[in-house]
Amino acid sequence: MTPIYSFPPIEPENARILILGSMPGVASLEAQQYYAHPRNAFWPIMGELFGAHPELPYHNRVEILKAEGIAVWDVLESCVRVGSLDADIDEGSLKVNDFESFFRRHPDIRHVVFNGAKAEQSFRRYALPELRLDYLSYTRLPSTSPAHAAMKLENKCKAWQTIYHVLYL
Template sequence: MSTMSARIVSFEPIANNSARILILGSMPGEASLKAGQYYAHTRNTFWKIMGELIGFDPQAPYAQRVTALTLAGIALWDVLHSCYREGSLDSAIKNDSIEVNDFNAFLAQHPHITRVCFNGAAAAKCYQKHVLPTCKHTAIHYMRLPSTSPAHAALSFEQKVMAWRTAIGTAHAMHD
């Protein structure tokens, strides 16, 4: 067992110029970092929920799932650029090691984003504490959604889908 956590670095954002919704996690877990893919843990329900809402096979190859998201106007990123953390739990992130992503630059490059959805409470709290005080973009609606992580078992899959549909489904439907 390691006594020291390692500095981990998140992925580049998945986004195109027509993105209208940005979904933010906190930091990829170990399975995702190892696979080099967002939400790669087999029990994370992110892709299953997105497949249900957007209409793609959540078992499709990663590149196809990413394409389905971008075609639906959805961007994907993490609040944190890097941090020290042992394991995959948000609670293990060392607060004094947090470096956030550059949201002012990202939002300036993606001017159609009007909604930011947080995949869980940790992403929302981290954004509120470390990003919002210096965020220059004010025409954004923020929504905290139930985490798709297997560690968040308080809600059933169906309850999570309903909550995510409220945020993603309505915004997605407006531009079909």
């Protein structure tokens, strides 16, 4: 099978927090936009927290996150996967993004937020052992994926308020 590839990070110069997904789904890869699936809760949550509402053009949403000091990326640079589910990623095909260079470019990042369990597991297993960054703190939040439909949007939004607290309290 042919590998799929993530895209570059959203990375403001003043980034203070990094939100990590695992690998973009099919809709996101086709649109070349983070969290492009219409039922993904990411942009509705970012709309509630920071005004980056899904109705806005993508570039406007990205600029809002950048202005807040929020970087967005994926743990994986590439992998083999059929469909969009993290469970379908071929573990033997993983290639992790270059986090050492990323954190060197963004020395003000102190907190990494994982968008779901797969992002956290992949980062801790494949990226973290190579990093020597003891100043970072980590939080796993509920996945915004439509596949994680057991949790209501309202409850996801409450959990994701952690980002706001990290940035402003």
